[in-house]
Amino acid sequence: MEYLIAVLLPQLLHGVVFGAALGLLALGLTVIFGLLGVMNFAHGELYMFGAYAGIVVIGLTNSFWVALVAAPLLVAALGAVTEVATLRPLYRREPLYGLIITFGLALIFREGARQLFGGDMRRILPPIEGSIPLLGMTYPKYRLFLLAASSILLLAIWLFFTRTRAGIIVRAAVQDAEMLDGLGVNVPRVFTLTFAGSAALAALAGLLLAPVFTVYPQMGVEMILLAFIVVILGGMGSLGGSVVAAFVIGITQSLLTLWMNPQRVAIAIFGIMIVVLIVRPRGFFGREGVLE
Amino acid sequence: MSRLLSWRGWLVFVALAALPLTPWMSKYYMLLAFDALLFGAVAMSLDLLMGYTGLVSFGHAAFFGLGAYSTAVLLERGMLSLWLCLGLAVVVVGLYALTVSYFATTRRGIYFALLTLIFAEVIYTFFRYTQTFGGSDGIQGLPSFQVLPGIAIDAPARLYYLVVVYLLLAYLACHVLVRSHFGQVLVAIRENEDRARFLGYNVQRYKMGVCLISAVLTGLAGALYPGRAAYATPDLLHWSISGEFLIMVMIGGLGTLVGPIIGGAFFIVLQEKISSYVQWYNIVVGVVLVLIVLFVPRGLLGLRQALRERLRGEAAG
Numbered sequence: 001m002e003y004l005i006a007v008l009l010p011q012l013l014h015g016v017v018f019g020a021a022l023g024l025l026a027l028g029l030t031v032i033f034g035l036l037g038v039m040n041f042a043h044g045e046l047y048m049f050g051a052y053a054g055i056v057v058i059g060l061t062n063s064f065w066v067a068l069v070a071a072p073l074l075v076a077a078l079g080a081v082t083e084v085a086t087l088r089p090l091y092r093r094e095p096l097y098g099l100i101i102t103f104g105l106a107l108i109f110r111e112g113a114r115q116l117f118g119g120d121m122r123r124i125l126p127p128i129e130g131s132i133p134l135l136g137m138t139y140p141k142y143r144l145f146l147l148a149a150s151s152i153l154l155l156a157i158w159l160f161f162t163r164t165r166a167g168i169i170v171r172a173a174v175q176d177a178e179m180l181d182g183l184g185v186n187v188p189r190v191f192t193l194t195f196a197g198s199a200a201l202a203a204l205a206g207l208l209l210a211p212v213f214t215v216y217p218q219m220g221v222e223m224i225l226l227a228f229i230v231v232i233l234g235g236m237g238s239l240g241g242s243v244v245a246a247f248v249i250g251i252t253q254s255l256l257t258l259w260m261n262p263q264r265v266a267i268a269i270f271g272i273m274i275v276v277l278i279v280r281p282r283g284f285f286g287r288e289g290v291l292e
Numbered sequence: 293m294s295r296l297l298s299w300r301g302w303l304v305f306v307a308l309a310a311l312p313l314t315p316w317m318s319k320y321y322m323l324l325a326f327d328a329l330l331f332g333a334v335a336m337s338l339d340l341l342m343g344y345t346g347l348v349s350f351g352h353a354a355f356f357g358l359g360a361y362s363t364a365v366l367l368e369r370g371m372l373s374l375w376l377c378l379g380l381a382v383v384v385v386g387l388y389a390l391t392v393s394y395f396a397t398t399r400r401g402i403y404f405a406l407l408t409l410i411f412a413e414v415i416y417t418f419f420r421y422t423q424t425f426g427g428s429d430g431i432q433g434l435p436s437f438q439v440l441p442g443i444a445i446d447a448p449a450r451l452y453y454l455v456v457v458y459l460l461l462a463y464l465a466c467h468v469l470v471r472s473h474f475g476q477v478l479v480a481i482r483e484n485e486d487r488a489r490f491l492g493y494n495v496q497r498y499k500m501g502v503c504l505i506s507a508v509l510t511g512l513a514g515a516l517y518p519g520r521a522a523y524a525t526p527d528l529l530h531w532s533i534s535g536e537f538l539i540m541v542m543i544g545g546l547g548t549l550v551g552p553i554i555g556g557a558f559f560i561v562l563q564e565k566i567s568s569y570v571q572w573y574n575i576v577v578g579v580v581l582v583l584i585v586l587f588v589p590r591g592l593l594g595l596r597q598a599l600r601e602r603l604r605g606e607a608a609g
Contacts, residue, residue: 039402041535089586095402096348097585100542103535104581111574221532225413232406263421270414277407278395 010137011254017143017212019250020150024205025223026230026242027157028198034174034237035194038087038098043202043227044220045109049075050203051210051219052117054124064127071207072200079199083192091191106220114217126211146208153204154243161239170194174237229273235283244284296464308456312449322448324564326455326520330513332556333459335540336466336549337509342538343547344470345502346482348405351392351412352537355507357529358385359514361419364431364524374437374445374454377515385511386504388415393503397496400485409531420526430525437519451520458516459553462509466549469505478502539581545591554592 025047032040053071058064082105090097126142134144161167172180173190181187206219213219230249234241249269256265276283297305311317311325334356341347359381366377396407419425426432436446437454445454469475477498480488489495518524527533536559544555562580566573588595 033402039406086582086586093589096342097589099348099402099405100538101582101585103538104578104585107535107574107578107581111572111578115572115575225409225531228406229410232403236402261421263417266417267414270410270417273410274395274407277399277403 006137007258008255009135010139011258012251013139013147014143015251015254016247017147017150017250018209018254019247020147020154021205021209022223022226022230022250023154023243023246024150024201024208025227026234026246027154027239028201029227030231030234030237030239030242031170031174031194032198033231035170035177036087036091036098036191037095038090038102039095039228040198041099041102041224042082042105042109043102043198044222044224045106045113046075046079046199046202046220047206047223048113048215048217048220049078049109050206051124051215052113053203054207054210055117055122055215058124064124068204068207072203075203076196076200080192080196082199083195087195088188088191110217110220117217119217122215124207124210124215142211146212149208150205153201157201158239226269229269233273233276233283235285238283238285241283241285296467301463305456305460308459309453312452319448322452323520324561326448326452327564328557328560329452329455329459329553330516330520331537331540331560332553333455333462334510334513334537335544335552335556335559336462337506337513338537339541339544339546339549339552340466340469340478340502340506340509342541343545343552344475344482345478345499347397347499347503348538349408349503349506350405350531350534350538351408351410352507352510353529353531353533354392354412354415355385355389355510356514356517356533356537357419357524357526358388358415359511360517360524360528361425361431362511363515363518364434365425367434367437367518368431370435372435372438372444373441374439374519377437378512381511381515382508385507385514389504389507389511390500393500393507397499397503409534412529412531412534416526416529416531419529426525428526430523430527431518432523432525434518434522434524445519454519455516458512462512463549463553465505465509470549474498474501539577541591542581543584543591545593548593551591551593558592 025043028046029040029043032038032043050071053074054064054067057067057070057074061067086101086105087098090101126140128141128145131138131140132144159167161171169180169185169190173185173187173194177187180190226249230245231242233249234243234245252272253265253269256268260268308329312322317325334352338349338352341349362380362384363377366372366380371377392408392411396404396411399407419430420428436444438444445451470478477488477493480491480493481495481498485495514528517528540556540559541552542555543558544553545551559577563573563577566576570576584591588598590598
């Protein structure tokens, strides 16, 4: 019982918190994949830019909350420009080109960040300090805020896709962009706005996680692999699958660190993914024929 | 079957072999040429998968790195024979390639790319954290190969000739392969996998076969690398290296053998030259890649063809 409250429970909560943030990152990835057929290798760098944009805005305004609004907007603008300049000309070509061009963009973004902000680790102080008692233990307030914010965002995204006209247009574009075009919707604009939205989500995840982790130019490289695993595990193009898989990976990783050292955990996560793909090739909720 | 190598091909290899005799080849340029040809060969091997079969491997760094580590482990223990190192690399990389391709080839498109990536990441993580293999420092300060007991490959010129011979043999192997029936089936799979299956070909077996060949050629190149660098580090296995291999193929041109060799050599020289002037060479590399994908999707070789077609068109018109 002692062990349960002192060790297991906080670690489980850490996992849930991390899973929620991972879900934000993976959702953008999976929407872009479903919509554009592009596995966005630069998504991790948009996540990193979110954290750095946050540092800049906090430096100017001294407020984490202003940054929480401004950073995603800045990164969304960058995303929109990127989409128009580099991805739009590629839609009629094989997915291979999208994969490779986003890899090139990731190189540019990562090196750009190193040149602009330097290579060393930075920290963002949590805007909410202290801990509160919870279920017989004490838990940092900021992590609870992180959990609440991510959950509300995930809910808002779900409502967006199910209840709003814009969300339904995006889903329709995923299903059949040509038909949507025939119905008179400006499909390229839908693509651009969706890419910008995905970039904003990545930036939000980056800024929200920054007070828990550290900020450095390579931070996206490590996260993106995890986000890829989440997307594959959940099933390509399945939004619900991505969220479920994000929590599964977040909690599994968090709990495994109790009994294993970090590299074993990493290998275990890869192992889980490989096993799932062998048993359920399309992931948890993958549909047949999505880009095979 | 046509001749093994056109007269122009032989000319290129003779020129490459004569290169060390020219007065301006310093030790620095000799090693740069070694890298250029070695990674050119790797890019050519990767293009068997990408260009000919239509499978994008995002895990080729694992084949390269495993080759490098098998050499490093032997050299570190005083087993200096080049042939032993190459033999071990073939066995290690071959077994790993069979495992990966068995699972990855059952999936198409993006799944193949991501499965090869994830498997490679397992290998990376293993070497990165296993102290037996030096952890994140890798295995450093290795002695030179010996072709025969007592004959070491220690001078830059000897190393260079080693890679020229390797490139020639690898090129001939690929050349024969893509012109064989096997190679034709690969192209058929790339063009329409279902149709190839309906024609009665065991598509997975062909895919696994080409994965194995591509991996072993890459692994052999990896096995030669510690001979020049005297180390094997986990960085060689990182997925950003796999990405660089893809860039090399894209720069040179998909679906040819010569293109990726040029692409690999071009990439290495570009990276080396830019990095000696500026620190942000990755930005330049990234921009070059983006521009190539956007404007010259068939790569440098395709650019030449496009120019020639245009010139011919204008002359005719």
